[in-house]
Amino acid sequence: MIAAPDFESLVTQYYESLYQFAFSLTRSEADACDLTQQTFYIWAAKGHQLRDVTKVKTWLFTTLHRQFLEIRRKQTRFPHQELDEAGSDLPAATPRPGGQLDGAVVLRALAQVDDIFQAPVALFYLEDCAYQEIADILEVPLGTVKSRISRGLGQLQRLLADHLPAADAAPET
Amino acid sequence: MNTEQAKEILQLYRPGRADAADPEVAAALACVEQDAELRRWYEQHCAAQQAIRDGFRQIKPPAALKEQIISERPRLSLPVRRRVVLLAALAVVALLAAVPLWLTRQATPPEDTSFAAYRSRMVGHALRGYAMDLETNELASIRDYLKTQQAPADFALPAGLEHATRTGCALVSWHGQRVAMVCFSSGRTLPLNQTSDVWFFVALRRELPDAPGSTPEIAAVNRATVASWTQGDKVYVLAVDGSADLLKQYL
Numbered sequence: 001m002i003a004a005p006d007f008e009s010l011v012t013q014y015y016e017s018l019y020q021f022a023f024s025l026t027r028s029e030a031d032a033c034d035l036t037q038q039t040f041y042i043w044a045a046k047g048h049q050l051r052d053v054t055k056v057k058t059w060l061f062t063t064l065h066r067q068f069l070e071i072r073r074k075q076t077r078f079p080h081q082e083l084d085e086a087g088s089d090l091p092a093a094t095p096r097p098g099g100q101l102d103g104a105v106v107l108r109a110l111a112q113v114d115d116i117f118q119a120p121v122a123l124f125y126l127e128d129c130a131y132q133e134i135a136d137i138l139e140v141p142l143g144t145v146k147s148r149i150s151r152g153l154g155q156l157q158r159l160l161a162d163h164l165p166a167a168d169a170a171p172e173t
Numbered sequence: 174m175n176t177e178q179a180k181e182i183l184q185l186y187r188p189g190r191a192d193a194a195d196p197e198v199a200a201a202l203a204c205v206e207q208d209a210e211l212r213r214w215y216e217q218h219c220a221a222q223q224a225i226r227d228g229f230r231q232i233k234p235p236a237a238l239k240e241q242i243i244s245e246r247p248r249l250s251l252p253v254r255r256r257v258v259l260l261a262a263l264a265v266v267a268l269l270a271a272v273p274l275w276l277t278r279q280a281t282p283p284e285d286t287s288f289a290a291y292r293s294r295m296v297g298h299a300l301r302g303y304a305m306d307l308e309t310n311e312l313a314s315i316r317d318y319l320k321t322q323q324a325p326a327d328f329a330l331p332a333g334l335e336h337a338t339r340t341g342c343a344l345v346s347w348h349g350q351r352v353a354m355v356c357f358s359s360g361r362t363l364p365l366n367q368t369s370d371v372w373f374f375v376a377l378r379r380e381l382p383d384a385p386g387s388t389p390e391i392a393a394v395n396r397a398t399v400a401s402w403t404q405g406d407k408v409y410v411l412a413v414d415g416s417a418d419l420l421k422q423y424l
Contacts, residue, residue, distance in 0.1 A: 007246060011242050011243055012239065015234060015238060015239050016233075019238060020229065023232045023234075024229065024232065028346075029303070029304065030303070033234070033238055033241075033298075034294075034346070036238065036242070037241070040246070041247055044247055045247065101227065102228060103230075103231030103232055105228065106229055106231075107229075107232075122229065124187075125229040125230075126232075150184060150185055153185070154184075156225065
């Protein structure tokens, strides 16, 4: 039987990737920090309920995603923030050598992708998660995840076409 | 398998992962070896995928986030015996609950909306580094900006802060409400990436019903010293990156 990881080890191992996922969803440093911190505190309170400790990563990402959806559902309480307003939190876009993309450019493009595709696309790129893992995190069937990633990637690549030297835009899906 | 079918399959293929074990992917990759046009497309596709992936991975958390998560961790552990009793009680409640409740998915624990949590979050935000929304020493500009952002702008500065050096302001989110954060500098030498070491947070009283009264309550939070009080319809938190002596200069 594998022992459950202690809190500090868990934070050390996952805080960066959880923050990256949160930031790619919210484009706000403060909100991404809050989501990441809240996820670990939920773990501190409820993590002992997880029977299969090999699923810790999936549990953390699922919890963060649920928190994000919960906040979005409360958007009547949350003033809507246009992307331009959130711009100060996005890393400054700086010219990069050919073939390289700036993180801010990628996130601005992701923000224009349909909401439902954003989380699967972010996990696809950030975590190199297997499709089944992404399906588990987002709590949707495997086929749905593949379809959402495919369509999301298509949208993202078309939006970034001008920034990807010599790359063909993805075909319409 | 024709070129278009191969492209469709390879669109989701990530080199270096187990995806290649999929028979369809293996067949599509075999087509790449035999079809020059497909190979050209595939190379461009892989380059584009890598560029986007690198872009995503430029996202870096604030330097002190990890430290903050660990230091502010809620202490929830109970003695084993109490935990067993609690679990037994919960089991009884669960048995008595209706089947739909039993099937309900894992619920989110209630959000901690206490004043202590608010103060800790604000101090953590200040200490871990942040981007100022407006950099100015003009109080009127700060008030104007906060007003346009629907954050508390008609705050009363304590006498000690009236003539302190203002550096700007930012907005902080607290359970969906906007908190005004006005930043000051004590004049001490600060690290290269830090412009402020005194922060004044203003929130609406109705959001923090358990906030201290009108007499400033002094506390140490993280490495900061903090005074908190309520005046009118607002709750004020004044934090300094330093000692109580420094804090008292600004009250």
